[in-house]
Amino acid sequence: MxxxxxxxxxxxxxxxxxxxxxxxxxxxxxxxxxxxxxxxxxxxxxxxxxxxxxxxxxxxxxxxxxxxxxxxxxxxxxxxxxxxxxxxxxxxxxxxxxQFGTYISEYVFTYLLFILKDVSRMRQAQVERRWDPFIPELLAGKTIGVAGLGSIGAEIVRKARAFDMNVHGLSFSGRQAQLVDRHFTSEEWIEFVKGLDYLVLTLPLTDATKHLINRDILLAMNPRAYLINVGRGALINEGDLVSVMSLGHLQGAILDVFETEPLPEDHVLYTMPNVYTTSHLSGPxxxxxxxxxxxxxxxxxxxxxxxxxxxxxxxxx
The missing domain is CATH 3.40.50.720 (NAD(P)-binding Rossmann-like Domain)
Structure with a gap:
């Protein structure tokens, strides 16, 4: 006792x-x-x-x-x-x-590999009993940007290194700047996002980060880039995201968190073919x-x- x-x-x-x-x-x-x-x-x-x-x-x-x-x-x-x-x-x-770095980093790379290797195409070929050889892309050499370099972001960086990716990072304090190949500050968002193949958000939600990812930031990204949010839903202005992606800008988005949860069943994000939504499960x-x-x-x-x-x-x- x-x-x-x-x-x-x-x-x-x-x-x-x-x-x-x-x-x-x-x-x-x-x-x-x-x-x-x-x-x-x-x-x-x-x-x-x-x-x-x-x-x-x-x-x-x-x-x-x-x-x-x-x-x-x-x-x-x-x-x-x-x-x-x-x-x-x-x-x-x-x-x-x-406690969440391992779970969330595995979630991120599950989707990156699923999309990059076109697992859906492979599976469909099997279903149709059709021989369909093709050459999948590699993560090696691609550039991932991690916004937020706390314990979760640091684990995503560690796994990105294992795939021989170029790793950029953005943080407010800069304390973990040594983890990445290039570090950016909160005043350098446009410069940070424009060269990325993948932008991963692990930031907390504060007054300074609410709707930080808006139309200007999204349009500054590479049109073929992917946006992955495993931080907080309100980091992204969802209206701006839908608008920008409806223009054909951005190859896709992987979203585990949303401004309103559960995500309403009539939300347009469910119906967009290049958006992957999950039910806030990446970091249980x-x-x-x-x-x-x-x-x-x-x-x-x-x-x-x-x-x-x-x-x-x-x-x-």
């Missing part, structure tokens, strides 16, 4: 009890679970720590949340928590880091992975050590 038992509220619309059970299995007994607004209101008083996903943040401004000192997000994105709708200055916010938060990260951070909290994944409110992530 652990000597110090902080009161923890786990909130998730679909997996609250699974996360709570995992945390309890690590010796923490004062763990409550909530899946609805009503359950969150009931359990929030006296809570010191929240492990949450899609938490009803409006109640964090209320007096029932006064005891909360730390909010651990179940995901990597925290744009909802630092939006203007809630004032959480009295609590530390942390996000999951260093697994119960085991999230639980282990949280428990490790919880031990740091108890030991008064710096927490991992602390969010800088000014920076937005």
């Amino acid at each position: 652990r000597t110090y038992q902080p009161t923890i509220l786990v909130y998730s619309p679909n997996q609250a009890e699974a996360y709570a059970k995992c945390v309890r299995n690590h010796g923490f007994k004062k763990v409550k679970a909530a899946a609805t607004l009503e359950e969150a209101r009931k359990n929030l008083p006296g809570t010191e720590i929240i492990l949450g996903w899609k938490f009803p943040i409006e109640i964090l401004d209320e007096s029932i949340a006064a005891s909360v000192l730390w909010y651990q997000s179940i995901g990597a994105g925290v744009d909802d928590l630092i939006s203007d709708t809630s004032n959480l200055e009295h609590m530390t916010i942390t996000r999951i880091v260093d 938060s697994t119960t085991r992975g999230v639980c282990q990260f949280f428990v490790d951070n919880l031990q740091r909290y108890i030991d008064n050590q710096p927490l991992l994944g602390v969010v800088n409110r000014e920076r937005g992530y």
Whole structure:
């Protein structure tokens, strides 16, 4: 039995009890679970720590949340928590880091290889029992640009190296500039995108990045380039993307995240033949992975050590 038992509220619309059970299995007994607004209101008083996903943040401004000192997000994105709708200055916010790079990088290269090698053509030839030899293209020698060089972007860069690609990167801090062949700053977007075969977005959503990929940026890209978004949906102005691609500019887009999720069933992106849409699945938060990260951070909290994944409110992530 652990000597110090902080009161923890786990909130998730679909997996609250699974996360709570995992945390309890690590010796923490004062763990409550909530899946609805009503359950969150009931359990929030006296809570010191929240492990949450899609938490009803409006109640964090209320007096029932006064005891909360730390909010651990179940995901990597925290744009909802630092939006203007809630004032959480009295609590530390942390996000999951260093867990999604492998998943997301494999997702990216699954699609790049699927498209470049024309797997659909091969499969159709098999279905039709038709011999159809052709010479597929290579990733080797092509130029990939990764916007955002955190743990996810860095893993995409690492895999791109394995395919002998030219690797460009853009980041706001420049701390990881040494990872790429050419590094660009946030003032150099046009220069960054114009020479790319593939543009991959791994950026967080902040005031500075919302609708950053607009008509001007899209038209500056190579007309035969692909856009891949595994960051946040609102990085892209979707209206501009549809308009530009309807003109025949850009060879295709691979989109795992959208401004509105789930993507409405009547959305035009579903019907565009050179757009590949998936259901925000490229970087899943697994119960085991999230639980282990949280428990490790919880031990740091108890030991008064710096927490991992602390969010800088000014920076937005």
